[in-house]
Amino acid sequence: MPMNFDFSEESRREIWSFLHQQLEAYYAHTADRPVAPPLEPAAIRNYLHTSFQQALPAEQALRHVLDGLDRYLVHTPHPNYYGLFNPRAAFPGILADTITATYNPQMAAWSHAPFAVEVENLLVQTFGTRFGWQKESCDGVFTSGGAEANLTAVQTALNHVFPHYASKGIRGAEGQPVLYCSAESHHSLLKAARVSGLGLEGVRALPVNERLELMPEQVEAQLEQDLQQGKRPFMLAATMGTTGAGAFDPLGRLAALAKKWGLWLHADAAYGGALALSPQHQYLLQDLHLADSITFDAHKWMSLPMGTSMYLTRHPRILDASFRTTADYMPKEASQLDITDPFTHSIQWSRRFNGLKVYLALLMLGWEGYREVIEQQIRVGQCLKDELQKSGWLLYNDTPLPIACFGKPHFAQNEGAALALSQQLIQSGQAWISVYRIGGINSLRACITNYATTEAHVRETVALLNSLV
Numbered sequence: 001m002p003m004n005f006d007f008s009e010e011s012r013r014e015i016w017s018f019l020h021q022q023l024e025a026y027y028a029h030t031a032d033r034p035v036a037p038p039l040e041p042a043a044i045r046n047y048l049h050t051s052f053q054q055a056l057p058a059e060q061a062l063r064h065v066l067d068g069l070d071r072y073l074v075h076t077p078h079p080n081y082y083g084l085f086n087p088r089a090a091f092p093g094i095l096a097d098t099i100t101a102t103y104n105p106q107m108a109a110w111s112h113a114p115f116a117v118e119v120e121n122l123l124v125q126t127f128g129t130r131f132g133w134q135k136e137s138c139d140g141v142f143t144s145g146g147a148e149a150n151l152t153a154v155q156t157a158l159n160h161v162f163p164h165y166a167s168k169g170i171r172g173a174e175g176q177p178v179l180y181c182s183a184e185s186h187h188s189l190l191k192a193a194r195v196s197g198l199g200l201e202g203v204r205a206l207p208v209n210e211r212l213e214l215m216p217e218q219v220e221a222q223l224e225q226d227l228q229q230g231k232r233p234f235m236l237a238a239t240m241g242t243t244g245a246g247a248f249d250p251l252g253r254l255a256a257l258a259k260k261w262g263l264w265l266h267a268d269a270a271y272g273g274a275l276a277l278s279p280q281h282q283y284l285l286q287d288l289h290l291a292d293s294i295t296f297d298a299h300k301w302m303s304l305p306m307g308t309s310m311y312l313t314r315h316p317r318i319l320d321a322s323f324r325t326t327a328d329y330m331p332k333e334a335s336q337l338d339i340t341d342p343f344t345h346s347i348q349w350s351r352r353f354n355g356l357k358v359y360l361a362l363l364m365l366g367w368e369g370y371r372e373v374i375e376q377q378i379r380v381g382q383c384l385k386d387e388l389q390k391s392g393w394l395l396y397n398d399t400p401l402p403i404a405c406f407g408k409p410h411f412a413q414n415e416g417a418a419l420a421l422s423q424q425l426i427q428s429g430q431a432w433i434s435v436y437r438i439g440g441i442n443s444l445r446a447c448i449t450n451y452a453t454t455e456a457h458v459r460e461t462v463a464l465l466n467s468l469v
């Protein structure tokens with residue numbers, strides 16, 4: 001008799017009940033923990049079970065895992081985690097991941113998971129139109145993250161500009177293809193260039209102005225020089241809310257440039273795209289509809305669990321041209337229907353129902369819920385900036401996003417000051433902030449990534465910082 005992988009109904013009830021109690025204790029009392037763990041690789045490796053000879057009782061196994069996470073984790077769901085766009089997960093997102101794991105839909109082929117695929121198609125259209133496109137022209141695909149979405153963007157750009165790319169590869173381009181972005185853009189573009197065969201030399205990460213924005217004149221000057229040297233400019237990637245300091249590239253002017261030179265315009269709105277959910281702030285994305293493709297991470301400002309991101313495009317045929325591969329072993333039931341099999345439109349093959357997190361969150365919280373939370377996070381961010389300035393801190397960035405890069409005058413002379421201070425703060429267990437280099441100065445960087453962070457948390461943290469300098 002093999003082991004029962006289902007476990008019995010009775011033991012499942014006990015295990016669920018135990019797990020529910022433990023997870024609830026974490027979720028309801030996240031703030032009671034130190035934000036960051038001691039970083040002790042040897043102790044952690046020592047903590048792990050290395051033998052799987054004997055199966056453990058369920059409760060013991062779960063306790064081991066939960067204690068391990070509790071002890072050895074930066075608690076990004078903590079209200080004093082001021083980090084890197086990693087949210088506390090909204091409750092509907094947690095429910096969605098539980099449902100997805102239980103039903104385990106296979107979304108490679110439409111006919112295996114019609115409900116799941118249609119939910120994701122609807123969301124692609126919903127966000128595409130929110131970002132300003134016509135309903136009929138929206139296409140897209142859920143991705144594991146912004147990095148995969150940016151890689152998809154590079155692939156579609158190559159296929160659009162070089163129609164023989166799918167068959168001949170980069171070598172069919174006659175000259176090295178080059179993409180343009182700013183030095184402040186996300187480094188996943190560099191990875192995408194490596195993976196796509198462009199190489200790092202195929203990326204022009206251009207210097208920015210004092211507002212940390214890409215300068216269209218710089219792009220054009222570099223582009224003309226590249227053309228003279230026989231290179232093949234094909235893509236311009238703008239960032240709407242940079243990862244470091246929250247800068248917005250001038251999308252309208254970049255779009256004019258892209259049009260003039262026949263470049264694919266990509267807008268990386270991984271974090272900033274959520275501003276479209278706030279009527280008060282969506283003007284910051286007013287030119288987003290000019291982009292050929294968009295990256296949007298719902299696992300950032302939509303506060304959903306990891307693995308929830310989208311690549312969107314207003315070229316409905318380009319994903320097909322980029323990724324269509326057929327295989328005899330794939331289901332054919334849908335061949336007579338007006339549908340698309342996701343595996344023919346994306347880098348992934350087997351796919352998880354990550355879109356359910358967005359769908360269930362929108363069903364349970366509504367656009368209005370998101371509007372309120374996004375506007376609140378911006379207000380708390382403004383409170384952080386005000387409190388810092390009241391205490392004599394200098395702000396090095398200027399963004400409507402809740403991201404503050406700050407320091408003291410002596411940071412300009414002392415390379416290590418910001419890092420030392422952030423380490424001290426992290427080791428106190430009271431808060432987590434990072435270090436970001438702006439204009440040659442290492443600054444402290446704090447971002448409101450958690451919808452549960454209040455003005456009181458922010459005041460406490462600034463007081464703590466003041467006590468450390």
Ligand SMILES: *Cc1c(COP(=O)(O)O)cnc(C)c1O
Nearest residue numbers: 145146147186243268270271297
């Ligand atoms: C976070 C981020 C990415 C990468 O997204 P992942 O979800 O981490 O893969 C890309 N671009 C920008 C602007 C980002 O902030």
